[in-house]
Amino acid sequence: MTQGGQGVQGGRGVQGGRGSGRGKSRDPKTRDKATDPARRVALDVLRAVRRDDAYANLLLPRLLRERGLDRRDKALATELTYGTARTAGLLDLIIASAAGRAISEIDGDLLDVLRLGSYQLLRTRIGSHAAVSTSVDLVRAEHGMGQAGFVNAVLRKVSQRDEQMWIDVVAPSMVDDIVGHLAVTYAHPRWIAEVFAESLGSIGELQAALAADDQRPIVHLVARPGQITAEELALISGGEEGRLSPYCVYLPEGDPGSLDAVRDGFAGVQDEGSQLVALALTRADVGEDAGRWLDLCAGPGGKAALLGSLADLDGAGLDAVEVSEHRAKLIENIVDGLPVTVHIADGRDSGLEPGFDRILVDAPCSGLGSLRRRPEARWRRTPEEVPQLVELQTQLLTEAMRLVRPGGVVVYSTCSPHPAETTGVVAAVLGAVDGAEQLDARPLVAGDAVEPESLGSGPHVQLWPHRQDTDAMFMAVLRKPVTH
Numbered sequence: 001m002t003q004g005g006q007g008v009q010g011g012r013g014v015q016g017g018r019g020s021g022r023g024k025s026r027d028p029k030t031r032d033k034a035t036d037p038a039r040r041v042a043l044d045v046l047r048a049v050r051r052d053d054a055y056a057n058l059l060l061p062r063l064l065r066e067r068g069l070d071r072r073d074k075a076l077a078t079e080l081t082y083g084t085a086r087t088a089g090l091l092d093l094i095i096a097s098a099a100g101r102a103i104s105e106i107d108g109d110l111l112d113v114l115r116l117g118s119y120q121l122l123r124t125r126i127g128s129h130a131a132v133s134t135s136v137d138l139v140r141a142e143h144g145m146g147q148a149g150f151v152n153a154v155l156r157k158v159s160q161r162d163e164q165m166w167i168d169v170v171a172p173s174m175v176d177d178i179v180g181h182l183a184v185t186y187a188h189p190r191w192i193a194e195v196f197a198e199s200l201g202s203i204g205e206l207q208a209a210l211a212a213d214d215q216r217p218i219v220h221l222v223a224r225p226g227q228i229t230a231e232e233l234a235l236i237s238g239g240e241e242g243r244l245s246p247y248c249v250y251l252p253e254g255d256p257g258s259l260d261a262v263r264d265g266f267a268g269v270q271d272e273g274s275q276l277v278a279l280a281l282t283r284a285d286v287g288e289d290a291g292r293w294l295d296l297c298a299g300p301g302g303k304a305a306l307l308g309s310l311a312d313l314d315g316a317g318l319d320a321v322e323v324s325e326h327r328a329k330l331i332e333n334i335v336d337g338l339p340v341t342v343h344i345a346d347g348r349d350s351g352l353e354p355g356f357d358r359i360l361v362d363a364p365c366s367g368l369g370s371l372r373r374r375p376e377a378r379w380r381r382t383p384e385e386v387p388q389l390v391e392l393q394t395q396l397l398t399e400a401m402r403l404v405r406p407g408g409v410v411v412y413s414t415c416s417p418h419p420a421e422t423t424g425v426v427a428a429v430l431g432a433v434d435g436a437e438q439l440d441a442r443p444l445v446a447g448d449a450v451e452p453e454s455l456g457s458g459p460h461v462q463l464w465p466h467r468q469d470t471d472a473m474f475m476a477v478l479r480k481p482v483t484h
């Protein structure tokens with residue numbers, strides 16, 4: 001996808017056989033065959049997402065493997081599935097307007113096809129004839145001519161405007177409601193745009209934040225220390241060494257699952273921001289480190305594996321607590337051979353003896369900071385979920401402060417920039433633990449390529465896709481007083 005600016009660059013009308021300028025990436029000439037396997041896979045995933053609450057990023061790779069798509073069809077199916085899932089709310093506004101009826105009045109199966117067709121019309125280079133006719137064919141095969149006629153009529157109407165023209169129709173005006181306008185333009189629910197604005201402290205950067213979140217990110221790999229270096233991993237994967245984490249490799253294309261290093265567990269898929277959180281825990285000054293480390297919310301184990309590798313090199317050991325049995329098994333698999341002990345337990349009452357030198361609380365959260373990587377998530381989350389999460393986060397961090405030894409540190413992190421889940425939780429716990437202090441997290445994250453000052457005013461660190469090109473990870477470092 002190209003950078004999604006405020007105006008749609010190019011903005012060519014689709015009547016000439018092309019959609020708008022944003023997100024154009026494919027030569028359509030050979031993609032016009034009806035119900036080709038790529039569109040079939042995309043539709044099946046979108047349907048499972050809507051009907052069964054499936055996760056597109058888990059189901060799609062499975063279907064691509066099972067159905068034996070070639071490389072080009074895999075790329076097309078991936079673009080159409082993730083793109084459509086990510087923009088579903090915006091597409092629905094356009095479809096409702098074109099159909100002249102509410103989305104709730106459109107049959108779900110037809111809506112999936114309309115979303116897939118509209119996405120092709122508005123955000124890909126696929127010709128409008130191909131986008132419409134392949135959609136009609138998908139419906140005709142399953143639902144007959146009548147329904148196919150409806151889909152044909154709606155998509156033809158959608159094709160009469162490009163994306164920017166439709167935004168002018170369906171979005172609130174920028175003058176009356178700038179947040180609402182930007183939310184629609186960059187395909188986000190309004191409440192999430194409000195949360196981003198609140199976390200950023202103004203709406204000045206909101207457009208950049210939403211635009212970055214409206215892109216498909218490249219894959220980040222972690223080279224597990226002591227097992228493979230980032231330089232080696234970059235060489236064998238064809239990727240590029242990361243800018244921020246010494247263990248990160250950017251993989252612009254290709255299937256990470258096909259790399260031997262990933263299959264053998266020397267490397268894994270992990271956002272660079274998550275690597276920085278684990279790193280911050282190991283870099284914090286705790287005085288004499290007896291090597292008792294704890295990951296209190298460890299599943300599925302990405303950070304536990306990185307911490308375990310670093311603990312191995314340091315002669316330390318890591319206890320990894322996870323409440324879900326299934327996720328605890330995932331940790332077991334990923335930390336095989338490392339000095340990590342997995343406990344299936346509630347982190348609020350794990351039964352572990354206090355006295356840890358370093359504790360990570362990578363708390364369950366709304367996930368608003370990793371929406372780029374989970375295409376449908378933004379349309380599933382609701383603001384009503386947040387207070388309950390905040391309560392759990394506060395309890396987990398409070399327990400971590402009990403388990404850490406005097407002088408030891410707790411890193412509290414979320415893959416969410418929501419102020420209630422981040423600074424709100426930290427302030428509440430700091431206020432409740434006598435003498436606890438918050439350390440400046442910025443020097444623990446900064447490196448050769450990043451000055452601490454570029455990470456905000458501290459003491460916490462809030463990463464952002466539009467600033468660091470990582471997920472919007474939050475981290476705060478708390479130290480328990482020595483006299484406590």
Ligand SMILES: C[S@@+](CC[C@H](N)C(=O)[O-])C[C@H]1O[C@@H](n2cnc3c(N)ncnc32)[C@H](O)[C@@H]1O
Nearest residue numbers: 297298299300301302303323346347362363364
């Ligand atoms: C954000 S994820 C952690 C991600 C993990 N650190 C990683 O890097 O792979 C939060 C985890 O906390 C677990 N969790 C939720 N409630 C918990 C609790 N009360 N005690 C321990 N773990 C909990 C969830 O099941 C989930 O696996």
